[in-house]
Amino acid sequence: MSKSFISLSVPCICGNEWKYIKECIDTEWVSSAGKYVDKFENDICKFTGSKYAVACVNGTAGLQIALQLAGVKSTDEVIVPTLTFIAPINAVRYLGAEPVFMDCDDYMNIDVKKTEEFCSKECQITNKGLKNKKSGKYVKAIMPVHIFGNPCDMEGVMKIAQKYNLKVIEDATESLGSYYTKGKYKNKHTGTIGDIGVYSFNGNKIVTTGGGGMILTNNKNISDKARYLTTQAKDDSVRYIHNEIGYNFRLTNLQAAMGVAQLENLEKFIKIKKKNYELYKKELKNVKGIEMLGIPNGTTPNYWFYSLIVEKKQYGMDREKLMQKLNEKNIQARPVWYLNHKQKPYNKNQSYKIEKAQWFWEKILNIPCSSNLTAKEVKKVVTEIKLLQENV
């Protein structure tokens, strides 16, 4: 890639990755067992404060296992945000269950007020669980997604879960390093509050193993079962006895070695990302019609992705046009995901008062945010955004 091209989000592989991976190859511990798998799990526990962590092949597989362990069955429904990457929604369907789509709040995270309203008005509490009056199915769980690293209102989510006896699966795939600084969950990391949380180490994530995931829980039974299911549900590893259907979902030692090295630099990555977020914010402050998405009160995010809200009337061109123009200038920019309640496999599913998500979908533009993005590159992006407005 030419140096003048500014990517949206590329990994920063600048630490001990090569050294640790080489050690795996030299010692021939390359598969799904080995010291780095254990170390990566332990390091994640230490960093996040989670009691248990089970490494797995990717975040999507982690979410699938998490939903299964939460007891989600084919007769159930799960409340999910419509504004998210499609992976958590697909994970619900892998279990034969159905997603019910919820609107988002001012930070693009699941709208807690509307979720409560949906549970109280559209459902009834029965002795078998929370029954959706329209579908006749039972709502088993809520799956908040900490979008772009901004922590969700977990106090609100957990209150709803307790009131209606729902399980909470935190899709924390984008938010490794994000935590709360106030309230009931002060100092708690995203992914460690619900029944189960999941991280992703996909190539574009703040810590990458090429592909990978981690299932977090404070419950030993869940952790043991996650380990069991992700290793083909092996009950006897000598005689190969399997009493359940399992999966080949374990992370390899090679990938875990990379994860350990990446994790050593996580604090540094967050520092750079925070600095660049603040620089963008300062430099774009006086550009009419352009605003950086904010940070929820009482949280410290990992600043994974930067989102611009583009108001066509004030800026002079819409998000689509700005994206195209930036791309022409060798600056990669991308709109937020298409809303899931409109995606072909899900457009017949129930959705609840989707308004804000639609508003964001029309206006959000993600701009370069890599951990190795320089101040000079940030300034180049800002200069182009300003020049484009001047020349509308």
Ligand SMILES: Cc1ncc(COP(=O)(O)O)c(C=O)c1O
């Ligand atoms: C919100 C969200 N959920 C789930 C996933 C799935 O993670 P993975 O790619 O590791 O399967 C991703 C990212 O890829 C994501 O952004």
